[in-house]
Amino acid sequence: MSELADAFVTALKLIFTGDPEVMAVAARTLGISCSATFFAALISIPIACLIHFNHFKGKGTLISILQTFYAIPTVLVGLLVFIIFSRAGPLGGLGILFTPQVMVIGQVVLISPLMTGLTVSALSGVRPEIRDTAVSLGAGRLQMARTVLVEAKYATLTAVLIGFGRAISEVGLAIMVGGNIRGFTRTLTTAMSLETSMGNIELSMALGIILLSLALIVIIIPSWIQQRSSRVQQR
Amino acid sequence: MKRILIFLISAVMLLSLVSMLPACSDEETSSPTPAATTSPGEVPPLPKTSRLKVATTTSLYDTGLWGYLEPMFEDKYGVELDVLYAGTGKALEWGIRGDVDVITVHSRSREEQFVADGYGVERVPFAYNYFLIIGPEADPAGISGMSPEDAFTQLIAEGESIPDVKFVSRGDDSGTHGKEKAIWASAGYEYEDVRTSGGWYVETGSGMGPTLVMANEMRAYTLSDIGTFLAYQGDLELVPLVDEGDILLNVYSVIVVASTKYPDMANNLVEFLTSDEIQDLIGRYGVDEFGRPLFTPCAGQDM
Structure with a gap:
């Protein structure tokens, strides 16, 4: 138990003394995961709309495939991204292996299927009357899609946040394609992995607590707004 | 309200994105390399x-x-x-x-x-x-002071009969793992036979530090470079038992x-x-x- 308590004290110390290295690692972690979430949302939400609003052969199969990718192991994505961006690989000429950029790319690949699938579910949850009403009022396809998307905004937001959660917590991908370079590609999870292997359990736990706090802050802001706005609507 | 919500979220994400990018470009501009200055006419494909x-x-x-x-x-x-x-x-x-x-x-x-x-x-x-063969102070296999080859021979013999004797191998194709294989070969064993000889031989597949920590937890023997061993010694109850021999x-x-x-x-x-x-x-x-x-x-x- 004392190990946990010590870790908590260490975490508080690191946070409040503003340890520059820890702060830099935390900022980098947040930067990489938020960028990945942003780009993944940019890709996933339009694709989810295309899937939801169109009827085509194999739609069910496509959704099943997407759902399979919810569980794709991070090390597998890491291996694929490594092979593609390694100098000997097809995109090796870019020379971006072992950079934060390639970590963002890897995380986008990792979380996009998850976000797309959950957004499709979110859109399916909207009552069909809303769509019908929009169409009967003369809405074009784009307007109709927008109306339904706005109606499903909280569920879509949840999809985005779950994607963020997966991005910020993964370690296999970050270590394989980022290389855990001090001051460049080291994130909270890869730092934890290294510190644990070096026997610095307390520091590692402290980093874990910081990671959890960051995730909490990012998750809590939208849900706070959601609660406030639903209270406004009730009035 | 929904506009504010969407705006806020986009703002947070964009901010984080922007905050990361200048950090990268600062590093680029502040660290011009001689490699880059030797060819001023050539624009590098990526600043990183x-x-x-x-x-x-x-x-x-x-x-x-x-x-x-x-x-x-x-x-x-x-x-x-x-x-x-x-x-x-x-x-x-x-x-x-x-x-x-x-x-x-x-x-x-x-x-x-x-x-x-x-x-x-x-x-x-x-x-x-130098490499060291380290193990618990009690030394249940009794290898202290032996030559590396004799120590390994003793370890495999005792490991197969005494449950207290275990050997932790890096098992990760590293230089230390290569040295371990060389010692087995020099002692007259086929490495594959050693590997499959029983539960006394444990492969961690990780770096020297984690392997030392694991050997310590299991009270096992292992082969380590002296540098990593000294760096971790404070956290370990293991001691050097064999430290002489050209092969080390x-x-x-x-x-x-x-x-x-x-x-x-x-x-x-x-x-x-x-x-x-x-x-x-x-x-x-x-x-x-x-x-x-x-x-x-x-x-x-x-x-």
Whole structure:
């Protein structure tokens, strides 16, 4: 138990003394995961709309495939991204292996299927009357899609946040394609992995607590707004 | 309200994105490399390429030696040095694929093969120390003071009969793992037979540090380089039992990867490591903390 308590004290110390290295690692972690979430949302939400609003052969199969990718192991994505961006690989000429950029790319690949699938579910949850009403009022396809998307905004937001959660917590991908370079590609999870292997359990736990706090802050802001706005609507 | 919500979320994400980008570009502008200045007419495809990547064996990383030397090199040459740690096998693989510019490893035969195959320019030894066979103080297998080969023979014999005797192997194709295989071969065993001989032989598949921690938890024997062992000694209840024998010599060398885009800067790193000043620092590294140096400098010697 004392190990946990010590870790908590260490975490508080690191946070409040503003340890520059820890702060830099935390900022980098947040930067990489938020960028990945942003780009993944940019890709996933339009694709989810295309899937939801169109009827085509194999739609069910496509959704099943997407759902399979919810569980794709991070090390597998890491291996694929490594092979593609390694100098000997097809995109090796870019020379971006072992950079934060390639970590963002890897995380986008990792979380996009998850976000797309959950957004499709979110859109399916909207009552069909809303769509019908929009169409009967003369809405074009784009307007109709927008109306339904706005109606499903909280569920879509949840999809985005779950994607963020997966991005910020993964370690296999970050270590394989980022290389855990001090001051460049080291994130909270890869730092934890290294510190644990070096026997610095307390520091590692402290980093874990910081990671959890960051995730909490990012998750809590939208849900706070959601609660406030639903209270406004009730009035 | 929904507009505010969407706006806020986009703002947070964009801000984080923007906050990350200038951080990268600052590094780019503040660290012009000689490699970039030698060809002023040429625009590099990506600004981040002003970084030199060195893949190092875990033992040089876990002892803190690279953390100590990295800022000195960066200050001296105005370049960002990225230190990637991995076992010798993986470091060599990165070199073969062209993902790193320089490697520092410790497995002579594989290094010579790497250079002979045209992946490396030249093998330059820069430091050495010794491997140790370490184990619990009680020494249930009774190997203390033996030769490395006799100790291994004793370990496999006792390991198969006494449940207290266990050996933890790196099992990760690293230089240390290679040395372990060499000792088994020298003692007259086929490595595959040893590997499959029973539960006494444990493979961790991880770096030297984690392997030492695991050996400590299991009260097992293991083979370690002296540098990592001293760096971890404070946390361990294991003691050195065998420390003499020619086969235990552990030579670290630096090799410039043939496909590097920055041969000049890569050569600077070789010169840096073999310079009198840095050789002197390597020879004294660890004295303050452990009371004895972790490495012996050996630039210019054939080892």
